[in-house]
Amino acid sequence: xxxxxxxxxxxxxxxxxxxxxxxxxxxxxxxxxxxxxxxxxxxxxxxxxxxxxxxxxxxxxxxxxxxxxxxxxxxxxxxxxxxxxxxxxxxxxxxxxxxxxxxxxxxxxxxxxxxxxxxxxxxxxxxxxxxxxxxxxxxxxxxxxxxxxxxxxxxxxxxxxxxxxxxxxxxxxxxxxxxxxxxxxxxxxxxxxxxxxxxxxxxxxxxxxxxxxxxxxxxxxxxxxxxxxxxxxxxxxxxxxxxxxxxxxxxxxxxxxxxxxxxxxxxxxxxxxxxxxxxxxxxxxxxxxxxxxxxxxxxxxxxxxxxxxxxxxxxxxxxxxxxxxxxxxxxxxxxxxxxxxxxxxxxxxxxxxxxxxxxxxxxxxxxxxxxxxxxxxxxxxxxxxxxxxxxxxxxxxxxxxxxxxxxxxxxxxxxxxxxxxxxxxxxxxxxxxxxxxxxxxxxxxx
Amino acid sequence: xxxxxxxxxxxxxxxxxxxxxxxxxxxxxxxxxxxxxxxxxxxxxxxxxxxxxxxxxxxxxxxxxxxxxxxxxxxxxxxxxxxxxxxxxxxxxxxxxxxxxxxxxxxxxxxxxxxxxxxxxxxxxxxxxxxxxxxxxxxxxxxxxxxxxxxxxxxxxxxxxxxxxxxxxxxxxxxxxxxxxxxxxxxxxxxxxxxxxxxxxxxxxxxxxxxxxxxxxxxxxxxxxxxxxxxxxxxxxxxxxxxxxxxxxxxxxxxxxxxxxxxxxxxxxxxxxxxxxxxxxxxxxxxxxxxxxxxxxxxxxxxxxxxxxxxxxxxxxxxxxxxxxxxxxxxxxxxxxxxxxxxxxxxxxxxxxxxxxxxxxxxxxxxxxxxxxxxxxxxxxxxxxxxxxxxxxxxxxxxxxxxxxxxxxxxxxxxxxxxxxxxxxxxxxxxxxxxxxxxxxxxxxxxxxxxxxxxxxxxxxxxxxxxxxxxxxxxxxxxxxxxxxxxxxx
Numbered sequence: 001x002x003x004x005x006x007x008x009x010x011x012x013x014x015x016x017x018x019x020x021x022x023x024x025x026x027x028x029x030x031x032x033x034x035x036x037x038x039x040x041x042x043x044x045x046x047x048x049x050x051x052x053x054x055x056x057x058x059x060x061x062x063x064x065x066x067x068x069x070x071x072x073x074x075x076x077x078x079x080x081x082x083x084x085x086x087x088x089x090x091x092x093x094x095x096x097x098x099x100x101x102x103x104x105x106x107x108x109x110x111x112x113x114x115x116x117x118x119x120x121x122x123x124x125x126x127x128x129x130x131x132x133x134x135x136x137x138x139x140x141x142x143x144x145x146x147x148x149x150x151x152x153x154x155x156x157x158x159x160x161x162x163x164x165x166x167x168x169x170x171x172x173x174x175x176x177x178x179x180x181x182x183x184x185x186x187x188x189x190x191x192x193x194x195x196x197x198x199x200x201x202x203x204x205x206x207x208x209x210x211x212x213x214x215x216x217x218x219x220x221x222x223x224x225x226x227x228x229x230x231x232x233x234x235x236x237x238x239x240x241x242x243x244x245x246x247x248x249x250x251x252x253x254x255x256x257x258x259x260x261x262x263x264x265x266x267x268x269x270x271x272x273x274x275x276x277x278x279x280x281x282x283x284x285x286x287x288x289x290x291x292x293x294x295x296x297x298x299x300x301x302x303x304x305x306x307x308x309x310x311x312x313x314x315x316x317x318x319x320x321x322x323x324x325x326x327x328x329x330x331x332x333x334x335x336x337x338x339x340x341x342x343x344x345x346x347x348x349x350x351x352x353x354x355x356x357x358x359x360x361x362x363x364x365x366x367x368x369x370x371x372x373x374x375x376x377x378x379x380x381x382x383x384x385x386x387x388x389x390x391x392x393x394x395x396x397x398x399x400x401x402x403x404x405x406x407x408x409x410x411x412x413x414x415x416x417x418x419x420x421x422x423x424x425x426x427x428x429x430x431x432x433x434x435x436x437x438x439x440x441x442x443x444x445x446x
Numbered sequence: 447x448x449x450x451x452x453x454x455x456x457x458x459x460x461x462x463x464x465x466x467x468x469x470x471x472x473x474x475x476x477x478x479x480x481x482x483x484x485x486x487x488x489x490x491x492x493x494x495x496x497x498x499x500x501x502x503x504x505x506x507x508x509x510x511x512x513x514x515x516x517x518x519x520x521x522x523x524x525x526x527x528x529x530x531x532x533x534x535x536x537x538x539x540x541x542x543x544x545x546x547x548x549x550x551x552x553x554x555x556x557x558x559x560x561x562x563x564x565x566x567x568x569x570x571x572x573x574x575x576x577x578x579x580x581x582x583x584x585x586x587x588x589x590x591x592x593x594x595x596x597x598x599x600x601x602x603x604x605x606x607x608x609x610x611x612x613x614x615x616x617x618x619x620x621x622x623x624x625x626x627x628x629x630x631x632x633x634x635x636x637x638x639x640x641x642x643x644x645x646x647x648x649x650x651x652x653x654x655x656x657x658x659x660x661x662x663x664x665x666x667x668x669x670x671x672x673x674x675x676x677x678x679x680x681x682x683x684x685x686x687x688x689x690x691x692x693x694x695x696x697x698x699x700x701x702x703x704x705x706x707x708x709x710x711x712x713x714x715x716x717x718x719x720x721x722x723x724x725x726x727x728x729x730x731x732x733x734x735x736x737x738x739x740x741x742x743x744x745x746x747x748x749x750x751x752x753x754x755x756x757x758x759x760x761x762x763x764x765x766x767x768x769x770x771x772x773x774x775x776x777x778x779x780x781x782x783x784x785x786x787x788x789x790x791x792x793x794x795x796x797x798x799x800x801x802x803x804x805x806x807x808x809x810x811x812x813x814x815x816x817x818x819x820x821x822x823x824x825x826x827x828x829x830x831x832x833x834x835x836x837x838x839x840x841x842x843x844x845x846x847x848x849x850x851x852x853x854x855x856x857x858x859x860x861x862x863x864x865x866x867x868x869x870x871x872x873x874x875x876x877x878x879x880x881x882x883x884x885x886x887x888x889x890x891x892x893x894x895x896x897x898x899x900x901x902x903x904x905x906x907x908x909x910x911x912x913x914x915x916x917x918x919x920x921x922x923x924x925x926x927x928x929x930x931x932x933x934x935x936x
Contacts, residue, residue, distance in 0.1 A: 033556075038734070045534040048815065050522070052539075070539045079705040081517060090595050093510070120556045145735035145857055180737065180857050187888070188739075188858040221637045226593070226705055258618040259509060337514035338505060376852040376864035377884045377934075380655050382661040384701075386884040386934045387864045404860055406884055406934025408704070444704035444934040445472045 004157045004167055007053065007072055014078040015161070016043035020057050020085055024099060024160035024294045027072065031348030033327050034150030035123045035329065037131050041141065042124045052148035052296075053077070054334045056097070057084040063091035066336040075226040087336070095390060097338050100328050101320035103297030104387055105165040106350055106418050109283075110292045114153050115171040115199025119279060122200070123149050127175070130209050137213035140220055144212075146178035146192070154289075158334075159313040160290035172289045172412050173200045173427050177212040180313040189404070191390075194429065196288050215369070216288065216390065222401035225393055230366045231419075232441045233359065233394075236426040242346055242385065243278070246411045250305045250313070251281070252320035253340045261383050261412060262311065264324060271311045278306040278349040280315060283341035288349035291343065293330065300330030300343055308350045309415075342411045345431030349421035356418040357437050360397040366443055367392045367399070368407060383410050405445040413436055453480065455487065456564035457605035463543050468496055470631035470641050471560040471575050477543050478633040481550055484570040485527060486635055487562040488554045494795075496772060497541065498814040501589060504624040507602035514760035515595055521788040522814040527553040531800060533701040535817040571640035577776075579769040579783030580629070585643035589627050591674035592645070593901060598623050601677050602649075602890040608686035609653050614692055615759075617656040623649045623677060634829040640774035647767070648678045648916050649819050651685050655693045662881075663865060664689050669907025669918070670764040674681060692777050692849065692867050699879035702868060702935035708844040709885070709928045710837050710871065715906040719928075720755060720827050722853040722861040723889045728757075728782055728790075729820040730806075731796025731913055737857040739890045749893035751786040752830055759807060765907035766823035766919040773818050774808035780806045782825075786894075812915025819914040826922030830899025834925045837898050845850040845883065859889040898927035 002010065007027065007327055015023050029051040036043040042392030054068045055077070065088030069080040127149040134144050151173040158166045193211035196202040244260065250273075254260040279391070282290055282300035296318050304312045316324070317332030317340050333339045359367060368391040377387040388406040392399040420437035452462075461480065465473040478495055485493035499521045506514040523546055524537040536553040538545055551561065580586055593601070602621040606717065609619040626646045633639050659890070666689045670676040711719055724740075727732040732738035740748055749755075759768045759777030768777050773795050781789045794809030797820045809818035836848075846869040853863025865883040869876045905922035 007595075015875070025451060037754075044532075046536075046817070047552055048537040050537060050539055050815065052520075061867065066516055068516070068520075070520045072539075076519075083517050083519065087595065090512060090515050090599060094512055101488055121558075143736050145737045148870065178857065190857050195739045214636060219597045298587055299785060335514065337625045373852075373854045373857070373862045373864070373884070376854065379661075379663065379882075381663040384866070388860070388883050388884070388934070388935075404888075404932070405884055406704070406886060408701075408882060408884075408931075408934055408936050419454050442704065444932065 004073055005258055006158050006167070007077065009076045009372065010077045013076040014074065014081050014137045018046070018081055018085060020081060022058040022161050023055060023081065025053050025055050026158050027051065028154060030152055030154045032150060032152035033117070033120055033123065034148050035120065035127055036148055037124065037127045039356045040128060040132065041154040045120055050337055053374055054383045055078070055084050055332065057078045057081055057088050059085060062096060063088050063093060064096055065091050070287045073274050082277070090422070091336065095319060095323060099160055099162055100307040102299060102328055103158065103160060103182070103413040104162065105299060107166060107299055109293055109347050110166065110168040112169045113167055115173065117151055117153065126205060130177060131203055132177065134177055134213050138217050140181040140183045141164065141179050141216055142182045144179045146176065148176045150174055158293060158295070160297065164297050166293045170289055171198055173197055173203050175203055175205055175208050177208055179212055179214060179216045183220065185429055187218065189219040191219055191425065194430065198288060210294065218399060219401040222403045225402045225405050225443060227444050229440045230443045232438045233367045234438065235367070235369045235438045236435065237428045238371045238389070239347065239436045240428055240433050241371045241374060242411065243345060243347070243384065244342070245374050246380055246383070247342050248380055250315050250342070251340050252314040252316045253322055253338070255314065255322060256323060259381060265313050267313050269405070270309050272306055272309040273418045274309040275351060275353055275421050276306055276418055277348055278308055279304055279346040280331065280342045280344065281346045284344050284346055284432065294332045295334035296330060296338065298328045298330045303329045304325065315342060346431035347431065348425065349405040349423065350435070353420045355420065359394050363395055364392050364393070383412050385409060385411060385444045402445065405443055408442045408444065449737055453568040455562045455566045455568055458484070470629055474631060475573050475576065476640065477682060479484040479571045479573055480568065481546055482635045483631065484553060485550055486567055487568050488559040488572065490527045490529055490554060490557070490715060490771060492561060492635055493550070493775065494526045494632065495546065496524045496814055497555050497631040499629045501627045502624065503600045504622065507599065508605060509606060509619060510896050511801065512599040512603065517525050522785050523549065524555055524814040524817065525549045526817055529559065531555045532557060534798065535732040537815050546654050553696055555766045563832045568928060571635055572637060573633060576585055577640040578616065579663045580641055582644035582770070582903040585645070586689070588643060588674050590643045591676045592625055598677060600683065601680070605682035605686055606650055608683055609690060612686050612690035613653055615652065615655040615657040615697060615717060618654045620652040621649070628771065638774040641768055643767060644671065645674065646671050649677060651689050653689050654698055657697060658832060660697050662693045664693045664696065667907055670763050670765045671684045671765060672763060672766050695879045696847050696867055696881055699881040702880040702883040704847065704933060704935040706930050709840050709847055709931055709934050710841065710844065711847045711926050712849065713902050713904040713922070713924050715908070715921060716847065716926070717723045717826050717906065717923040718850045718853050718908065720923060721822065721825055722855045722863055723887065723892050724755070725757065725825045726855045726912070727859060727889050728792055729803045730791050730793040730803055731820050733791065733795060733801045740788060741860050746788060747786045748788045749783055750895065750897050752899055753783055753786055753893070753896050754828040755826065756780065756781040756828060757782055757822055759874050761824050763786055764824045764905055768823065771807045771809045771818070772811045774820060775805055775807045775809065777823065778805040791823065792820045794818050804897065810914060812917055816914040819912065821914060821917055822910060822911060822919050824905065824920035826903065827919070827924065827926060829901045829903040832898050834902065837900055837925055837927045838871060839874045840898065840927060841860055841871050844875055845869070846871050847878065847883070855889065860886065861889060862886040882935050886932050888935060892928065892931065895931070896926050897928040897929050900925040
């Protein structure tokens with residue numbers, strides 16, 4: 001792929017030739033390798049070196065068009081600009097997206113550090129060893145059907161015809177293990193874990209192996225659960241999944257589109273128990289591969305969403321911020337219609353709970369480890385959910401795996417029914433969060 | 447007299463090929479033959495090139511305005527190299543000869559294979575005469591015949607106007623359309639050389655109604671392959687009427703009471719139950735991973751004798767219809783289950799090599815970024831002998847699942863899917879609307895509980911996500927009765 005200066009020059013030349021005076025470009029490249037293994041043998045190695053850019057063009061009437069392309073040579077960029085220019089005449093006439101006022105604000109924390117890429121043979125050997133250890137953990141574990149060890153370098157940039165120019169680079173490495181059991185007369189069971197770091201050297205492969213094995217083994221002795229109302233403890237991953245599914249609560253674009261459970265007037269309202277605080281914090285130290293600018297070039301930052309139970313902020317693009325008299329927050333994705341999405345959640349207890357709860361002493365609580373089928377069981381615009389899950393019935397520290405069940409409720413009610421937020425946060429791909437205790441949710445089992 | 451076409455590896459850097467950059471035609475034979483030969487000379491057992499060019503556009507209408515028109519242009523290639531049962535897949539945006547060669551070299555080196563010495567002969571790979579499904583069926587003219595940007599906006603705006611007129615308590619209304627034009631070329635070291643063009647289009651209406659705390663959100667989708675005029679011919683009035691009627695009923699619906707019920711699942715998108723509960727488990731990908739309970743059940747009864755099911759790519763205009771799969775194999779009709787007996791699996795090339803099941807033209811992928819895998823095409827339960835009245839008459843208390851949401855199946859065969867529109871059945875009659883239902887079960891058990899199929903087979907478009915990305919598929923069935931299933935609710 002041409003470097004950023006070359007792309008900028010190609011774009012300026014093509015724009016000049018086409019009579020385009022105002023444009024911006026967001027682009028990225030990724031160079032990655034991933035391996036999979038199966039029963040002691042390498043299964044598939046994947047490698048890719050891919051690039052893509054999105055160009056936005058404003059015409060003489062100040063309406064805007066967009067085009068994405070994977071072809072970033074002069075000819076490809078010219079075609080993209082031409083197509084975007086053509087599309088601009090069908091662009092919106094009200095609330096036309098514009099450059100972010102913060103796209104030229106100096107940024108001093110962009111990273112350009114890449115971890116050294118390990119040889120593919122090292123990736124395969126590490127994953128084969130991991131598979132072997134998981135298989136050895138229990139005789140019932142007959143396979144690790146889903147596994148992957150990967151490393152990836154990335155570069156991303158934003159530039160516009162007003163002189164904005166941002167770049168950053170980085171690396172990530174990750175491992176995923178998901179094992180399956182088989183025992184005579186019993187149903188197959190499974191469990192998995194995921195770890196991520198900047199480079200292979202620092203990847204917690206042993207932790208992933210241990211968690212996968214322990215989780216899978218803990219599901220071997222399963223029982224049905226009686227249908228009813230239970231006190232529920234959400235794992236960090238499960239709670240963040242639910243929060244992500246209802247992220248329209250904080251999404252300024254969704255709110256303006258009336259596709260949200262919130263309205264512009266909801267700022268300042270108490271929507272959760274005072275125990276709860278939630279930030280979106282792309283720059284959180286635990287966020288591997290943190291991005292320092294968004295698709296419009298706006299710097300990312302810490303954004304307070306819920307403070308002591310009170311709704312305190314929304315996630316903005318440049319356009320939504322202008323319309324709602326706020327500041328852009330670094331959560332925009334470039335596009336014909338700029339969409340907004342969270343970067344990295346930070347959920348924590350704003351204050352100590354009145355009671356200290358513990359899985360070691362609590363009686364008959366349902367610990368939900370992982371929620372499934374969020375695309376099917378969440379009604380994001382209604383606030384309701386009904387979801388299958390993996391988890392355990394916990395009685396004074398004794399965990400019994402639940403055979404199969406669903407949890408149902410209303411997310412706004414869940415936020416009001418939190419009774420305890422544990423202290424210890426855990427890192428997940430979507431953010432950091434401790435275990436969250438919620439009273440009285442419907443569990444459907446037997 | 448024939449002249450020798452054998453190459454020496456040292457000649458490779460000086461080769462000059464002139465192939466058509468804007469079209470995948472016969473001019474690609476020479477460079478791809480050379481690259482395939484190079485891979486074989488390096489010691490690979492099998493090499494496949496998949497070349498792709500995409501011209502995509504989507505359009506969004508919200509309320510009474512077009513708020514987004516998004517074109518996307520994409521070109522790229524994937525090369526798959528096999529050595530024994532191990533394989534490597536490398537993808538690149540660079541379709542030049544040197545770009546493809548670099549991708550091949552990377553794949554070879556990952557598998558521990560070295561390029562031949564400078565004086566080594568590059569074996570000639572004789573590709574078949576190009577099997578050009580695009581030219582044969584006049585598909586080269588499809589792209590310019592597609593709906594213009596202006597017209598697609600007009601149709602969507604008309605449909606959101608219809609929603610406003612037909613529905614009450616409207617909070618928001620949206621219409622989306624996309625057109626995905628894709629040209630592909632496959633060349634492999636077994637001589638495969640084939641080209642195709644696919645034109646997939648989809649239009650959807652979404653309606654959110656709200657009255658105080660009562661909310662209902664419904665969507666309706668139409669889809670098509672191979673008709674450039676699809677959008678203009680789409681009956682948006684009827685679609686708006688249907689969705690408005692459903693939203694009106696669901697707005698004040700009670701939450702379903704959880705438990706175990708007999709259910710009747712409507713035809714059309716109801717077919718998602720078979721897709722999730724059984725279809726995925728008949729892909730050889732699942733046999734390879736040992737994640738299907740049906741791996742050794744071919745020829746055995748795995749379902750109720752009322753159930754016969756197909757997977758095929760030939761139904762005219764259906765969403766999963768293709769002339770060839772993404773490995774260049776002509777598509778076919780595959781009988782999966784006949785009167786409850788498992789007849790066939792769905793196999794791609796790798797699945798066939800690794801499991802022994804014959805290829806079925808089912809090697810599919812989202813794009814050049816993915817290696818092909820065994821995937822479904824148009825998958826449906828065949829019509830049965832009952833009427834829908836017979837099905838309802840057989841239930842004292844149960845649930846009618848009229849409109850299904852999405853679903854998924856896990857590694858242990860447990861599946862789930864959401865219900866967007868449901869009704870209580872009492873004494874054979876529909877009595878009241880219900881919301882919040884999700885169905886869960888285990889594939890092996892549920893297949894024996896589909897005990898009645900009516901005669902009204904209907905197909906519906908869908909999107910299927912799996913190891914080779916998100917692809918276009920069809921689900922379908924007649925109305926069916928499931929004797930009992932767990933329904934999650936409140």
